[in-house]
Amino acid sequence: MLRFRVHLIVLAIAALVAVPVVLSTERIYRQAVALSETSPLEAARLFERAARLRPWDPSLWELAGAGAYAGGDYPEAVRLFEIARGQNALTGPRWDDLGLAYWNLGQTENALRAWQEALRVSGPQPKLYLRLANYYYLSGERQAEQEALTNLAALDPDNAEARYRLGLLLTASDLESALDHLLAASRLDEKYAPAVDALRRALNLSRVQDDPARAKIILGQGLASVDEWALAQVMFEQAVGADAGNAAAWAWLGLAKQTNGQEGSGEMDQALALDSQSADIQAQRGLYFERAGDWEKAEESYLEAVRLDPSDPAWHAALGQTYSHLGDLPLALAYYKRAAELAPNETDYWRLLAVFCARNGVYLEDEGLPAAVKARDLAPNDPAALDAVGWVFFSMENLEMAQEYFSRALEAGPDFTLAWLHQGQAYLALGNLEAAYAALQNAAQDDGPIGEEARRILSRVFP
Numbered sequence: 001m002l003r004f005r006v007h008l009i010v011l012a013i014a015a016l017v018a019v020p021v022v023l024s025t026e027r028i029y030r031q032a033v034a035l036s037e038t039s040p041l042e043a044a045r046l047f048e049r050a051a052r053l054r055p056w057d058p059s060l061w062e063l064a065g066a067g068a069y070a071g072g073d074y075p076e077a078v079r080l081f082e083i084a085r086g087q088n089a090l091t092g093p094r095w096d097d098l099g100l101a102y103w104n105l106g107q108t109e110n111a112l113r114a115w116q117e118a119l120r121v122s123g124p125q126p127k128l129y130l131r132l133a134n135y136y137y138l139s140g141e142r143q144a145e146q147e148a149l150t151n152l153a154a155l156d157p158d159n160a161e162a163r164y165r166l167g168l169l170l171t172a173s174d175l176e177s178a179l180d181h182l183l184a185a186s187r188l189d190e191k192y193a194p195a196v197d198a199l200r201r202a203l204n205l206s207r208v209q210d211d212p213a214r215a216k217i218i219l220g221q222g223l224a225s226v227d228e229w230a231l232a233q234v235m236f237e238q239a240v241g242a243d244a245g246n247a248a249a250w251a252w253l254g255l256a257k258q259t260n261g262q263e264g265s266g267e268m269d270q271a272l273a274l275d276s277q278s279a280d281i282q283a284q285r286g287l288y289f290e291r292a293g294d295w296e297k298a299e300e301s302y303l304e305a306v307r308l309d310p311s312d313p314a315w316h317a318a319l320g321q322t323y324s325h326l327g328d329l330p331l332a333l334a335y336y337k338r339a340a341e342l343a344p345n346e347t348d349y350w351r352l353l354a355v356f357c358a359r360n361g362v363y364l365e366d367e368g369l370p371a372a373v374k375a376r377d378l379a380p381n382d383p384a385a386l387d388a389v390g391w392v393f394f395s396m397e398n399l400e401m402a403q404e405y406f407s408r409a410l411e412a413g414p415d416f417t418l419a420w421l422h423q424g425q426a427y428l429a430l431g432n433l434e435a436a437y438a439a440l441q442n443a444a445q446d447d448g449p450i451g452e453e454a455r456r457i458l459s460r461v462f463p
Contacts, residue, residue, distance in 0.1 A: 025053040032063070041071035048080065058089035069097045077101040092122030099131060108135060126156040133162070142169055142234075153181070160188035164196075168231055171203065171219055172238070179203050195226040213243035220252055229259040247275035251284040258291060279309035286318060295325045313342040317352050329362055340371065350375035351388045358391040368392045383413030391422055394429075402426050417446040421454050428461065437462055 032046035044067030051060035065080035081098040084090045090098065099114030115131045122128070129152035136145035149166040152159060167181035179200060186196040202222025209215035220235030233256035239249035247270075254267030268288050271281050286301030299322050305315040320336035323329070336356050340349040350371045357368025372392045375385040390405030403426050409419035424439035443454035 025050050028053070029060070032067070036067060036070075039071075040067040041073055043067040044071065044073070044076065044080065058084060058087035061087065062089050062091065062094050066094060066097065069101055074101040074104045078105065092118055095121055096128065096131070103131075108138070111135065124151065124155060126152055126159070129155065130159075130162070133165070137165075140230075142172075142231075145169065157184070158188055160185045160192060163188065164192050167196075167199075168223065168228055171199070171223065171231065172234055175203055175207060198222060198225050211243070213239040213246045213249055216242060217246075217249055217252060220256070224252075224256065224259075229256050232256050233260055245274060247271045247278060247281050250274065251281050255284060255288060258288060264288065277308060279305045279312065279315065282308060283315055283318065286322075290318070290322065295322055298322050299326065311342060313339040313346070313349050316342065317349055320352070320356060324356055324360065329360055332356060333363055333367065337367070340374075345378065347375045347379040347382060347385055350378065351385055354388045354392055358388070358395040361395050364392060364396050368395070381412050383409040383416040383419055386412060387416065387419040387422060390419070390426075394422065394426055399426055399429055403430070417443045417450045417454075421450050424454065424457070428457075433461075 028046050028050045032043045032050060035043040035046065044064045047060050047064035047067055051057070051064060054060060061080055061084035065077050065084055068074075068080055069077035078098065078101050081090060081094060081101065084094070085098070095114050095118035099111040099118065102108070102111035102114060112132070112135050115128055115135075119125070119128050119132075129148045133145050133148040133152060136142070136148060146166065146169045149162050149169065152162045153166055156162065163181045164185035167178045167185060170178035170181065182192075182196045182199055182203075185192045199222050202218050202225075206215040206218040206222075209218065216235045216239035220232040220239065223229070223232035223235060233253065236249055236253035236256050239246060240253055243249065250267045251271035254264035254271065257264035257267060265288070268285050272285060275281050282301045282305040286298045286305060289295070289298040289301060299319070302315055302319045302322055305312075306319060309315065316335045316339035320332045320334075320339060323332035323335060333353075333356070336349075336353040340353050343349050354368050354372035354375060357363045357371070362368075369389075369392050372385075372389040375382075376389050379385045386405050386409035390402045390409060393399075393405060394402035403423070406419050406423040406426060409416060410423065413419070420439050420443035424436045424443055427433075427436035427439055437458070440454045440458050444451050444458060446454070
């Protein structure tokens with residue numbers, strides 16, 4: 001009897017203790033919920049506190065992780081989500097968040113595992129296949145990327161980006177399916193239309209080739225023309241595999257490897273050994289050295305290309321650029337002029353002549369301005385040609401006319417960042433800082449040297 005009374009007393013005391021704990025936990029939980037939208041990090045702290053007070057409810061750990069993730073504290077989000085995972089309390093959407101948290105911390109393999117688990121828990125979802133495709137793209141696992149994009153396209157056929165990328169990948173194995181996806185991407189988003197047109201021409205031309213190596217070279221050239229050099233390299237490697245004696249395949253492979261940050265000189269040497277009397281091979285070798293900054297060797301190769309095929313304006317223009325870099329401006333002018341003379345109805349060579357004069361501030365009235373006007377007359381709606389006229393006027397210190405042509409160039413091509421850069425420079429010269437800043441900000445959106453120059457000017461003038 002005494003033992004029974006003692007037991008009742010213990011239970012009573014436990015109940016008295018438990019009631020305040022339960023009430024306290026409920027209050028903390030409500031505070032956390034109230035703060036979830038406005039102060040997610042504080043909510044995460046409160047959810048964790050509630051989880052420790054209520055160990056039988058592991059879902060609180062997931063809520064704590066969600067708060068940390070929403071607040072941008074990714075290390076804390078990982079810690080809390082992993083506790084929830086260890087207690088089998090992580091749901092599908094939070095597996096995705098765990099993957100994103102790992103991704104933001106640079107732990108990409110952990111992110112991959114989390115997204116794979118999210119697929120298992122939640123089932124197929126477009127956003128999860130998109131995450132996987134992005135991972136495989138960055139890791140260079142093309143087959144896995146293709147499989148992820150195939151699943152994504154099946155679930156979300158109106159995803160233009162996925163259809164375009166899938167079309168690119170399929171050029172290596174299934175030309176019909178590749179073309180279907182590329183055309184779908186072009187219909188869904190017109191920004192893909194120019195690239196798809198170029199790729200469609202390459203795909204169609206490759207299909208009528210009897211020579212497998214030649215077909216692969218054409219596909220590689222098409223991919224390179226839309227700046228898909230990694231995939232282009234695959235094509236050129238396949239071309240070499242199909243015909244190791246094809247000099248053009250070796251030359252293109254060398255250029256692709258160089259573009260992709262690899263060493264391609266061995267491939268260029270092999271191309272030259274196979275066919276040293278090809279103007280195309282010599283010109284590609286010249287381009288290889290040009291990209292490497294070895295202008296003397298570029299000169300040798302371009303001169304040989306001109307000797308072998310003196311009628312091609314491209315080799316003369318390449319020599320014009322080479323001599324411009326070597327500081328021989330009279331000789332550069334002669335080759336630029338010869339290129340324009342060989343192709344009098346092609347805008348680009350007149351524009352290159354005008355740009356050479358404008359960039360170096362030489363021969364402006366006698367050669368630069370007439371060449372720029374000729375380019376404009378041949379292509380009156382070409383933003384590059386209109387910009388060239390403006391650049392020549394700018395170099396002649398005729399800022400009013402320069403501004404007019406830069407504006408016309410931007411009307412013709414609002415996304416033509418070179419014109420934004422030049423317009424910004426012209427506004428600076430006119431003392432209009434506000435307009436200069438806006439124009440340079442637009443130019444700074446460019447990912448290449450134009451954006452880099454715009455950002456340099458912005459940092460110097462508007463620190």
